Amino acid sequence: MIYLLQRLGRTTCNSLAKTGRSAFFLAHGLSGVTDIALRPYLLIKQLYSVGVLTLLIITISGLFVGMVLGLQGYYTLSDFGAEESLGVMVAASLVRELGPVVSALLFAGRAGSALTAEIGLMKATEQLSGMEMMAVDPIKRIISPRLFACILSVPLLAAIFSSIGVIGGHLVGVGMLSVDEGAFWSQMQSNIDFYDDIVNGIIKSVVFGFMVAWIALFEGYDAVPTSEGVSRATTRTVVNSSFSVLALDFILTALMFGDI
Amino acid sequence: MIPSMEKRGQPQNIVSIKNLSFSRHDRKIFDDISLQIPRGKITAIMGPSGTGKTTLLKLIGGQIKADQGEIKVDEQAIGELSLSGLYALRKKMGMLFQSGALLTDLTVYDNVAFPLREHTRLTESMIRTLVLMKLQAVGLRGARDLMPNQLSGGMARRVALARAIALDPTMIMYDEPFTGQDPISMGALLHLIKTLNNTLGLTSIIVSHDVQETAAIADYIFILANGKIVDQGTPPQIADTQSDWVKQFMGGDADGPVRFHYPAPDYADDLLMLGK
Numbered sequence: 001m002i003y004l005l006q007r008l009g010r011t012t013c014n015s016l017a018k019t020g021r022s023a024f025f026l027a028h029g030l031s032g033v034t035d036i037a038l039r040p041y042l043l044i045k046q047l048y049s050v051g052v053l054t055l056l057i058i059t060i061s062g063l064f065v066g067m068v069l070g071l072q073g074y075y076t077l078s079d080f081g082a083e084e085s086l087g088v089m090v091a092a093s094l095v096r097e098l099g100p101v102v103s104a105l106l107f108a109g110r111a112g113s114a115l116t117a118e119i120g121l122m123k124a125t126e127q128l129s130g131m132e133m134m135a136v137d138p139i140k141r142i143i144s145p146r147l148f149a150c151i152l153s154v155p156l157l158a159a160i161f162s163s164i165g166v167i168g169g170h171l172v173g174v175g176m177l178s179v180d181e182g183a184f185w186s187q188m189q190s191n192i193d194f195y196d197d198i199v200n201g202i203i204k205s206v207v208f209g210f211m212v213a214w215i216a217l218f219e220g221y222d223a224v225p226t227s228e229g230v231s232r233a234t235t236r237t238v239v240n241s242s243f244s245v246l247a248l249d250f251i252l253t254a255l256m257f258g259d260i
Numbered sequence: 261m262i263p264s265m266e267k268r269g270q271p272q273n274i275v276s277i278k279n280l281s282f283s284r285h286d287r288k289i290f291d292d293i294s295l296q297i298p299r300g301k302i303t304a305i306m307g308p309s310g311t312g313k314t315t316l317l318k319l320i321g322g323q324i325k326a327d328q329g330e331i332k333v334d335e336q337a338i339g340e341l342s343l344s345g346l347y348a349l350r351k352k353m354g355m356l357f358q359s360g361a362l363l364t365d366l367t368v369y370d371n372v373a374f375p376l377r378e379h380t381r382l383t384e385s386m387i388r389t390l391v392l393m394k395l396q397a398v399g400l401r402g403a404r405d406l407m408p409n410q411l412s413g414g415m416a417r418r419v420a421l422a423r424a425i426a427l428d429p430t431m432i433m434y435d436e437p438f439t440g441q442d443p444i445s446m447g448a449l450l451h452l453i454k455t456l457n458n459t460l461g462l463t464s465i466i467v468s469h470d471v472q473e474t475a476a477i478a479d480y481i482f483i484l485a486n487g488k489i490v491d492q493g494t495p496p497q498i499a500d501t502q503s504d505w506v507k508q509f510m511g512g513d514a515d516g517p518v519r520f521h522y523p524a525p526d527y528a529d530d531l532l533m534l535g536k
Contacts, residue, residue: 122364125359125361125364126357126358126359126361127361127362127363127364129318129323129357129361130355130357130361130362130363130420131363132321132323132350133321133323133350133353133354133355133357134350134374134375134378134423134427135347135348135350135351135375135378135379136374136375136378137347141378
């Protein structure tokens, strides 16, 4: 019994301490914005490695998700004779939910895990320590560009995901299932609101990008510098960021679209 | 040592540590130790693995904070410096990590240029000249376009050394520079450490357990064990030590005050399971 209590106490203390460390880490990372302004090439390099290199998985997944939406939506809507609303259904689900959420989950798997492993290995091979001894702040030099690159690229990736998804839905709905093309586009145009749907979707993906970047970078920076420690940290990144993306999605949806 | 390199008015000791204590996870790593590191000399800190030799270098570099006591580098107390003050002081220190700690995404050239680009506003052509000079000093001018993963362990350490002297520091700390080196790279490193120290007027601190090699170039030796300084002196003084422990350590004997066997019940009893 006492042992269990001790364990509970230790776990609580450890997780509180970790939360505190991660908050300081984030503040320090965000303060690196001035250094990025002086050296934009650091940010551009990271935009390429976290953003551009994630593009392939985002476009292909977006296409298939859109196609599935077109197919499933058609079967459901045709029961009610409302096939013409397929365009709205596909676009609304993508822009409001699937675009931000699925692209953030894919981003966590593709770029987040890579970031954790990279930072963790830099720590294990004393590169971060070496920078500190060369009087270069590793958080500002290594972490900040990656943090801002994630915050900038996730909304863009989500937008691309949604656009490609709409094309996928069109391909299946109009191309294969002969939904009227005019109705597909015009219903989408009249029913998707710029502020309610698109802006809210962008806000969601900015928040998700921020969350995934924070978790991935902190897990890497805080990793135990051994091969086992880095592998555990990488797993934690994918698990924790997927979990927080989904949980935050619920909270944000409730705030944006619900009457809670 | 070149006497003219010792500027007048500068205190004789570049690092002075007073009553330092440090523990990690309830284990005492340093227990009230004091030591002085003289300017312009090669000082070796030796001791068995796990005695916190690397920790001592990290304490001197201000990467971790001491629990008690005072560490002064160049008359500045490390514990009381602000982060920017600490970074300013670190520009005067070079550190050679055991792994080399080269940035793996940059070439040899860019690794050596890294501190110059971060801390100076020199033109690229000036940086090129300086980088080539530093690489020439370690004999790797021809390897400038290689990536760190194409270098052997000894070469990586020499590149790291070129990077450590890029900003012309007044002090270099070497963390286990000889571990895992073949005799030729070992000879090259020994020669480099000695000549750099003499020609650039540096102060060198070598942390090592390669006893013979380190003793060959050191001017003064501290031996650490169990959180204490167990012996100190010039290499001949250490060689004539009265302490059995230091004799065993310097000679590398398998058995002595430090037993070969980890404490265990009697061997015969154990085999016959009489103890259980």
